[in-house]
Amino acid sequence: MTAHAPALRLAGSLPRRPSWLIAAAVAAVGVPPGAEAFGPGVQVTMGDVAGGALVLVAAFLLVTGRVQMPRRALPAFGPLIAALGVSTVLSTDIESSVAGFVRDLQIFVLVPLAVVLLVRERRDLAIVCSSVLGLGLVEAVYGIWQAVTGNGASMGGQNIRAVGTFGSLDVMAMSIVAGFAFLVLTAFALSAPGRGVAAVPAALAGLVVLAAALALALSRGTWIALGTAAVLTLVIFDRWTAVKVLACCGALLLVFAGVAGGGGQAVVERSKSMVSTIGHPDQSVHDRYALWAAAVRIWEDHPVAGVGVKNFPAYRDTYATIELSSGSETADPVNGYVRQPLLSPHNEYLLFLSEQGVVGFAGFATLLAMIVAGLWTRRRVRDPFWLAAVALTVFLLVNFLYADMGGPTCALTAIVLGITASRALGEVRP
Template structure:
């Protein structure tokens, strides 16, 4: 791929030297962003507000980030990038319009606040607090720490039978998130995997030891991802990793993919060795049959998608209002839809989880906010994609981190939506990507 010459600072595979004096580094507000990332790994509490909205440590950290960024902005210590208005302005307007036009405004107000938190306020705060390459490096480091922590917990759960239930055995790795947020660990570890992949592409510049550490780290994260048995994360991660490899070097991409294919054959061949390996093989095979012979989970997802499309067709402009999908779901869904999903783990026990969303972020926007809301979200994505393309740096690991993470989220949003403690991490990731796309980090 031929790219225009990036700024000189973006050519370096490592951040520039930090300001003199350790005190200045400690006072960097990006440390607060890193703390927000790490807070996502704290086990969620049981306190809820409104209609099932759970306040997590990540939400509290996000509120602190917004407060600090606001104070710095008012004091003139930071400046709002011009691209921020183009990116977030349409989404704010769309959220306001869809809330005012909601079928139940009272129930939509908490959803309005939640969407503002995830898609506007926290990402904007991160854009203001991540000001240079050292800030970006600090946040990426915290993502890796969180990812390895969750990976370690997940691998232990899978190996000792203390994870979520899958096929009657407690072998599914869920990290500190529990069976109630069964996708949480896989999303966190997937984000860490892509972050480490971006730096592994440049590891040779830092010596053979860096290559060994990077590959070993990817191996640990890969084992945890396999143990998560999360088909959706595997697909999104594969798409993002392949794109990053192709952008970096096509020949490198071919070699890496060949090695991965060989490893996959070894795993499949040894699938009968243990229950965990067999579950990975069976889960992988089920992806191929998701269209012709879908299991109950996939079948429910198809039913929810169909219901969301019908809701949007009847309310094309502004949808039925944020958080109103559950109220309209049964009127539009077929009788084949389950009453809820089942979760079970040794800590929380058996529980039935209500199906409160269509399990597709795009269809959630369309059904609840109509074309107005979808256009606002598309404007945010479009500005970030355009900014990354204009400021592309094929020798900049931070650019590859941003491209990989944005691709991961956009693919994952096709068949999943936001929920649980990982909402806070996704908000920070959007801010990190935006900071690179807006030119705050060069």
Template sequence: MSLALAPLPRRAAALVPVLPLVAVPALLALPLTGDGAGPADVASALVVGYCVIRLLRERRRPLSATAALVLGLPVAGIALAALGASSPQAGLTGMGRYLQVFVLVPAAVLMLVRDRAGFRVLAWSFVGLAGWQGAVGVHQYVTRTGASYQGEDIRAVGTFGAEDVMGMATAVSLGLVCAVGIALGRAPVRQRAAAAGCALVLLLPLALSFSRGAWIATALTCALQLALAGLRRALRVAAAVAAAGVVLVGGFGVGTAQLQERMDSIAQVTDAPDQSVVDRYALWASAAGMWREHPLTGVGLKNFPEYRDGHATLALSSGSDVEGAGAEYQRQALLSPHSMYLLVLSEQGLIGLLTLAGSWLALLVCGVRRLLRVRRHGPGLDCGLVACGVLVWLLTDFVYGDIGGPSTVLTAMGLGLAAWWALAGGERWDVVPRGGLRDRDEEAVSR
């Protein structure tokens, strides 16, 4: 006698494809082992394979023409730059990484997220990862077991270690942006309150990451989210953030001296820059020199280290110091310009930059247009604020950061969230029905 399994409810069935996506940020919570592909990178590859299998079984068109054009635009520049790599292996490796981050994983997220409920589950997984990494980072600061900063092992790096000091800052920042977007939306009151609480709590580990770039990108993004959500909400949230800052820094004296010095250094990048800023300027100049010599196609994928010294100034140091958080002292080579735009410009030339940046700009324009359409009465405001916020954070961070390390897979997932909001054509949820709002899960807000 065989037992037939009852079909899942419609809402639960829609969430099933999202579960493999949630596994990616969940695996980033694990401590890193080895220098190769981490569990999250492997999971992202499996997600792409899972997506292909589902498409074959369901026999449906994978992407709309617009989505295929926007997400497929970078392929041309990446493939052309791969031909200029120093070796076939380097070309294939570089092309695979770029396709993973900017094409395949975002497309998989776009196709596997079926509705707003699935989107919110994935956004909350970002918040959960940020909370865990932030808790580890705060513990590192309190117990002085973090990465070395000004001779003290106090820099919060989470499970990413001293070799990837931007990993925790990226995870916490993206989680904070997701939490702010949910809090400013029209979700039930308890969910919005929980998201607002998470956002306030995440301010502490973000501060203790001592990452000036993450601070700037997060402040800019959250200010934009507040402006898009409305003036009254913006004022209330700004007051809450200011109060939390006073309590954390003024009341408890959390990292007062180091934080003040780090904040002051933001304004000193031209007057009296520290060595990290000097190195960054030198790397930027080197990338610009490569582009001037190879303006259209660049020097080829993964060729920046080979051409760096030939275009760098004498101010460039041999590397950065890495120590703490379980790592022995070592010098970490400077193998990229620490600017995604300049990395693409130097290795892929104008063709590569225009295709990649064109794809990102198309996502931003489509996403903001849809957000403005639903801002007053339409459902999905929280999804729009999260998606546009994540994309703005990434595009801002790309000015002084690039891909590299285990946290890079979060970039791919974030671009997928933005792509779903901007390009998903299966739902007409941007159209407001006559006489009203709302999703069932948003009706409670008006009561």
């Protein structure tokens, strides 16, 4: 008995509802990372530290028998763990890939599994989803202030791009966080009519704030992913509701386009540029196409296990065409002008293929397929948490076509994967 006393005391000192620890980890993502959190090499943010704490707590609770691993977790996460190990051992630069192995294990396995273990009841899901919504609203309000006052990232020579606490060094981060929050609030709003008179106006006000920040973020990839996820969520919930909401949104967009000025005009111009990305892409889109092509060529030459995690930059210039830029340019009042190297293909699927080959891609695809299948078999259209999980999953699946994991939002994406896995694979009690 005395041998187990320290463990028992530690167990007793943990919160009775560990989901509050997840909420704290979500809040930590919004802590400004600083310039040192970007660039080559392994970068650690407050969100990563908080995610590591979640893993330790979940592991302790699992070892002491206070939580149990869901039976669907092993077939979902196991293939990815094995694939990461194989691609690391067969890497062309094992020393570099070890750090990438740990990073991918953290984002795609350890933190999501920790969330699955710590989310045990629907109240836990409510706490975690509310924390994502809270972070998104805070970032949205700050981002709107940046755009209105000229303290955002530079776009067309004006500091009008909303980037939140993440700064111009990660211009897509705020839009991703606000996108997560928008989808969570949409799921809550759809189920709000039966939950109180004040719920619907409050939800609509929050959606307006998030939508304004997302527009001012000027992130075309996020717009596409968010639009796809939101429309699908509405259609799944109720087709007639989807028609009415989309009609209202279309009317509001026409009014906005007619009266837009300043930053609003930049939103209009950015929206128009989405149409020309196929025939007449701008330089950022052209670079992305060149990176995609380079990733495909790398995979064609290393089809089975790729070149190893984190080794894409070492092979990029060998396989990319001469039209690829040497880096992307960012600027804001805090960090000034910075030229950042292009260290990834900006496509998560092609990143897996080029760095881990079909072995790694199969493990990644297995995880995503298990989550999608779990959500389908456990579908409950009127359940806001199921709707939120579906919306977040679709957002990630589409966003991975235009972006890959990087920066401080990695920690939040890992938690969001945990939310979707909890609803799809976990055993959440009422």
